[in-house]
Amino acid sequence: MAGAVSGSPTVLEARGLTLDFPAAQGSLRAVDNVSFTIRQGERLVLLGPSGCGKSSILKAAAGFLSPSAGSIALRGRPITGPGPDRVVVFQEFDQLLPWKTVRDNVLFGLKRKPGLSTAEARDKADAAIERVGLARAASAYPHTLSGGMKQRVAIARALAAEPEILLMDEPFAALDALTRERLQEELVGLAETLGFTLLFVTHAIDEAILVGSRLHLLSAHPGRTVATFDVSAFGPGSWGSQDFEHVAGEVHRILFGGALRRSARPVLQEATYV
Numbered sequence: 001m002a003g004a005v006s007g008s009p010t011v012l013e014a015r016g017l018t019l020d021f022p023a024a025q026g027s028l029r030a031v032d033n034v035s036f037t038i039r040q041g042e043r044l045v046l047l048g049p050s051g052c053g054k055s056s057i058l059k060a061a062a063g064f065l066s067p068s069a070g071s072i073a074l075r076g077r078p079i080t081g082p083g084p085d086r087v088v089v090f091q092e093f094d095q096l097l098p099w100k101t102v103r104d105n106v107l108f109g110l111k112r113k114p115g116l117s118t119a120e121a122r123d124k125a126d127a128a129i130e131r132v133g134l135a136r137a138a139s140a141y142p143h144t145l146s147g148g149m150k151q152r153v154a155i156a157r158a159l160a161a162e163p164e165i166l167l168m169d170e171p172f173a174a175l176d177a178l179t180r181e182r183l184q185e186e187l188v189g190l191a192e193t194l195g196f197t198l199l200f201v202t203h204a205i206d207e208a209i210l211v212g213s214r215l216h217l218l219s220a221h222p223g224r225t226v227a228t229f230d231v232s233a234f235g236p237g238s239w240g241s242q243d244f245e246h247v248a249g250e251v252h253r254i255l256f257g258g259a260l261r262r263s264a265r266p267v268l269q270e271a272t273y274v
């Protein structure tokens, strides 16, 4: 994957990105001088301890937050607000509209796409629903779906709009371990089949290595770049291999100091966060 994307055009680029929030006394620096490039087809994961500014970077990419210094640009154009070329999938699956069926929820995501006829929109929605394996649930309402299925609807809705980049903020955090694993696999499978570009935020090391093609590690608050890792060699099925454990241990050492202790399959390292 890394070889395949290394010559691909740049989709998203942050240069010296610095993000501040207003605070009681002046402002609070959330992200300090962070730079990265995401090429077409790449899956960049922002990984770091709670509060290091991952979500803030994602919000800047989505156009909800402006840099106080540095820049963030999509296809070379500075991001000044939200747009249909970027779709955000949050953890809250209940971003789905409860009074609309799966198909209508996905169609709703196409509303902002200019120049689509009703029939074309329907075809795109149905194709996206099919791709995430929900064809049989197309007429169902969100409250009848499991958390994992709702998440797939959210992904279908995002993909149907054919964005330049998909922005995902801990989309699997609220799911049980088995569903999470399955959706991680599905996401990577879909990303590779469809070649979409992804910016993914997580604080879970295993998830980052499995989902990403590259990791961008941030220090504790305020977030500064501490390391990057090429993890394109890993994917579903890699967990537990010697190479995987080596990278996971290295990432853990850089982020938290000390060795990564395993008990069983991913018990995420929440307890080690400061």
Ligand SMILES: Nc1ncnc2c1ncn2[C@@H]1O[C@H](COP(=O)(O)OP(=O)(O)OP(=O)(O)O)[C@@H](O)[C@H]1O
Residues within 6 Å of the ligand: 021, 022, 028, 029, 030, 048, 049, 050, 051, 052, 053, 054, 055, 056, 057, 203, 221
């Ligand atoms: N709207 C806001 N107003 C003020 N401060 C904020 C706001 N949003 C975030 N912050 C602060 O900015 C810093 C970075 O927050 P952010 O949510 O980006 O971190 P994160 O790495 O995504 O954390 P987590 O993993 O816990 O979700 C934190 O100190 C947070 O308190």
